Amino acid sequence: MCRHLAYVGPGEPLGALLVAPPHALYRQSWAPRHQRYGTVNADGFGVGWYADGDPAPARYRRAGPIWADLSFADLARVVRTRALLAAVRDATLAGADAEAAAAPYAADRWLFSHNGAVKGWPGSLASLSRGLPPEELLSLEARNDSALVWALVLARLRAGDDPGRALADTVVEVAAAAPGSRLNLLLTDGTSVTATTWGDSLWYLARPGGGTVVASEPYDDDPRWTEVPDRTLVTASPAEVRLAPLKEPSRSPDPAPLKEPHT
Template sequence: MCRHLAYLGPDTALGSVLVEPGHSLYRQSWAPRRQRYGTVNADGFGVGWYAEGDPVPARYRRAGPVWADLSFADLARVVRSGALLAAVRDATLAGADAEAAAAPFAAGTWLFSHNGAVTGWPRSLAALARTLPAADVLSMEARNDSAFVWALVLARLRAGDPEGQALTDTVLEVAAAAPGSRLNLLLTNGDTITATAWGDTLWYLTEPGVRTVVASEPYDDDPRWQEVPDRTLLAASRTDVLLTPLKDPSTHLAPAPPKETGT
């Protein structure tokens, strides 16, 4: 499990979004308020951000807890951006991938994070691995469930699918193969944010034309935060937020036979 956040808005210091709010992502690494699974997110962290004039984001990731990294404190104080995605990580399973397993994952203009866990990993998704080109599997940054989910999303994005369709189809595919998975996905290209609420909390805060924040949980007590219903796709820009219900594949079952009635 983990906590994550994406921001679109005026250029601001990373710390003003990630560290300074009373219940910031930084604080959520040891004291989340709405986390349903796990209690401490100390197995790594990362932030990706966009610089003006460069569509390819920069990343800073580490394997340990964010509170122990003094270099991040300096970076967050002085680096400014109008678009970012960050996460703090609680590993589902022990592994040796270190910072490579920490979100955000990246390719081209995209940054991606997964808040949740795939049930039965890795065996539950073995069949899905065969749907990917071998090069995609071999080039995964890490050997955890989040990296694999990212590989599925990225394959769809590279095939030309819109962000919302890529996330939706991946969530439904993984949920069908591994029922009970928690699949809160978060994706940004620096201009938009796309996310899914599937098994865990997701909130958003928007000031149309000014800023939009999408996060696992509110980072302050602003009453304008709104919770995203479970099984929902969120598509956001700096001006608006659109919510679309998602259908759970477990509900697509054959109808029960009619009950016998006495005569």
């Protein structure tokens, strides 16, 4: 379910990455080429981006399909950024969360998206949720699996883990608690992109003019797009992409207490 994309590099209009390419995220909302689960990504969309001089990202999210939002077309044409994260959400069960359920999620300087599904949600993650402080659970943006996965990642980031470790440890922990889950995660702080492949497609492109795109699927037919193997951690900067294998979970872990945040 869902399609998402992150970019870091030279300044670009949002539309140059999300609308203009022939198979951009905009088109993937109704005609994805590599989506293995679901077919129409019309249950909300969002984009988060960074303005020069401001470390906190801005977001634009809506509950409906991206193609029906004429305001987004104007926004995408004129807003430029050096980093963004955007997603279109697969049609899913009815709920009251509306645009709050649409990625990207945000906190501090971070933007986050989850492409996939947690098997057996919500019961499968009950034990993991007990490891979070009550105020974190009460502050969830939405009542879905992605919002809880984000809370688990964010707790690790705030405790001092680097982005790669925060994503990798969360994926292994959730996969152990809910075997069969699909956990393609995407995270950026505006300077780099960190991602995981766990059950769905992911590609990256080192752009000839500079910058790196990490996406669920290619937005054009440039032969330089590279598919990321399953069970992989991706760390990307504007000039470099590194891949590392993710370990398989050995057993369903008991919930461990979270580290105290660094001060």
